[in-house]
Amino acid sequence: PTAAPPTATPLPAFVPALGTRPEITAQESLYLISSATRDPEINVESWRLKIFGAVDQPYELTYAELLALPRQDQTSTLECISNEVGNLLIGNCNWNGVRLRDLLERAGVQAGVVDIRLKAAEGYTESLPLDRALDPTTLVAYGIDGQSLTVPHGFPARLRIAGKYGVKNVKWLTEIEAVREDYQGYWQQRGWTDDATIFTTSVYDTGNPRLGSGTLQRQNDVVALGGIAFAGDRGIRQVEIQIDGAGWQAVQLKEALSDSAWRQWRYDWRGATPGKHTLAVRAVDGAGQPQVDAIADTHPNGATGYHTLDVEVQ
Numbered sequence: 076p077t078a079a080p081p082t083a084t085p086l087p088a089f090v091p092a093l094g095t096r097p098e099i100t101a102q103e104s105l106y107l108i109s110s111a112t113r114d115p116e117i118n119v120e121s122w123r124l125k126i127f128g129a130v131d132q133p134y135e136l137t138y139a140e141l142l143a144l145p146r147q148d149q150t151s152t153l154e155c156i157s158n159e160v161g162n163l164l165i166g167n168c169n170w171n172g173v174r175l176r177d178l179l180e181r182a183g184v185q186a187g188v189v190d191i192r193l194k195a196a197e198g199y200t201e202s203l204p205l206d207r208a209l210d211p212t213t214l215v216a217y218g219i220d221g222q223s224l225t226v227p228h229g230f231p232a233r234l235r236i237a238g239k240y241g242v243k244n245v246k247w248l249t250e251i252e253a254v255r256e257d258y259q260g261y262w263q264q265r266g267w268t269d270d271a272t273i274f275t276t277s278v279y280d281t282g283n284p285r286l287g288s289g290t291l292q293r294q295n296d297v298v299a300l301g302g303i304a305f306a307g308d309r310g311i312r313q314v315e316i317q318i319d320g321a322g323w324q325a326v327q328l329k330e331a332l333s334d335s336a337w338r339q340w341r342y343d344w345r346g347a348t349p350g351k352h353t354l355a356v357r358a359v360d361g362a363g364q365p366q367v368d369a370i371a372d373t374h375p376n377g378a379t380g381y382h383t384l385d386v387e388v389q
Contacts, residue, residue: 087327089327089328089329089330089339089341090341091301091329091339091341092280092281092299092300092301092341092342093281093299093301094280094281094282094283094286094287094301095280095281095301095302095303095339095341096280096286096303098167098329098332098337098339099150099167099168099169099220100166100167100168101220102168102219102220102222102224102225102228103225104166105153105166105168105219105228106155106163106164106165106166107227107228108155108157108164108241109227109246110199110261110262111197111199114197114226114227114247115195115196115197115226115247117196117226117230117231117247119138119230119231120138122137122138122196122231122249123135123136123137123249124136124141124178124215124232124248124249124250124251125249125250125251125252126178126179126181126182126251126252127182127250127251127252127253128188128192128252128253128254129184129185129187129188129253129254129255130179130182130183130184130185130253131182131183131185132181132182132183133182134181134182136178138217138231138232141173141215141217141231141232142217144173144177145173145174145177146171146172146173147171147172147173147174147214148169148170148171149169149170149172149212149214149235149237149333149335150167150168150169150170150332150333150335150336151167151168151170151212151235151237151308151333151335151336152165152166152167152168152305152335152336152337153165153166153167153168153235153241153244154240154241154273154276154305155240155241155242156240156241156242156262156267156268156271156373156376156377157373157374158373158377158378159373159378160276160278160370160378160379160380160381160382161278161279161283161285161382161384162285163285163286164241165305165337167303167332167336167337168219168220169219169220169221170214170216170218170219170235171216171217171218171219171220171221172214172215172216172217172218172232172235173214173215173217174211174213174214174215175191175208175209175213175214175215175234175251176208176209176210176211176213178215178251179191179208179209179251179253182253184205184253185253187255188205188253188254188255189204189205189254189255189256189257189258190202190203190204190205190253190254190256190257190258191203191204191205191208191251191252191253191254192250192251192252192253192254192258192260193234193245193248193250193251193252193260194245194248194249194250194252195245195246195247195248195249196247196248196249197247199245199246199247199260199261200245200258200260200261201234201242201243201245201260201261201262202254202257202258202259202260202269203234203236203239203243205253207236207239210236212236212237212308212335213234213235213236213237214234214235214236215232215233215234215235215248215251216229216232216233216234216235217230217231217232228246229245229246229247229248230247231247232247232248233245233246233247233248234248237307237308237335238272238273238307238308238309238335239271239272239273239307240271240272240273240377242260242262242267242271243271257269266374266375267374267375267376268375268376268377270376271377272307273305273306273307273308273377274307274366274367274376274377274378274379275304275305275306275307275309275311275358275359275360275364275365275366275367276304276305276306276358276366276378276382277302277303277304277305277314277340277356277357277358277366277381277382278302278303278304278356278382279300279301279302279354279356279382279384280301280302280303281298281299281300281301281302282300282354282384282386283302283384289384289385289386289387290386290387290388290389291347291386291387291388291389292388292389293347293349293388293389296345296346296347297343297344297345297347298343298344298347298388299341299342299343299344300316300326300341300342300343300344300354301339301340301341301342302339302340302356302382303337303338303339303340304328304337304338304340304356304358305336305337305338306358306360306361307335307360308334308335309334309360309361309362309364310331310334310335310360310361311328311331311337311338311358311359311360311361312358312359312360312361312363313325313328313358313359314326314328314338314340314356314357314358314359315356315357315358316342316354316355316356317354317355317356317357318344318352318353318354319352319353320353323357324342326340326341326342327340327341327342328340329341334361347388348388349388349389350387350388351385351386351387351388352385352386352387352388353383353384353385353386354383354384354385354386355381355382355383355384356381356382357381366379366381367379367380368380368381
């Protein structure tokens, strides 16, 4: 008789280490950053989203008309360009909206268009190259978790572009204009990057003072380490941690929600000894590119470098 094929050993179920931030960020927990001194007051009944410029058929949408269009759902991570390595200006949400591409195709973008200029109710401007605006993952978002955006997060509608820092994700959107030049928006005029592609990052949540305590507790000589890793819209292939300058060790990764969402990771540090220790973490993106180890400030392109922590094990 033919021998039965060997049975693959199932991978252990992923359990986040205690202290790891939730995989999905609730809207009320999502970070808030704005160039506006205060949120605009928007009357949803009179609000209009204007699509115009170098197009064949300019038009406007009411809020009700926007909601009536085919809905797209996307789980993706939003990160502020001023987020320092290991800081908290980042969140992973279930976004609801419509494809920007569908809005532009209805208008009929003309030949020679370079950028799509975006304007917010309070005057903030940004732009996207036409190819990114036409990417099916780029949304005009009106909700999170099936609920309307709150005003601080961009109600009635905002841009959601995976893989780009928050500067490109315009809140309180009122204008979408096709232009034939490389438009420089609010932050580009102040010396920040126009590309805004997110750098790969990996972070300790456990032992991170910004999330609570810099102290780690042993249980049977084991310390459960955990955190998140994120690489824009490129996905995460691998995460490794280092303890006290020793060799790099691969961690367990939770299954990805999408290439544009962070991934939780965990490592069980066995034989951990009481006292002070130094931890580091690094990642490789889905294209096989390692995280940049050189330390750079947030200005002008976004922060880089490995997240390192000095922790106390008890």
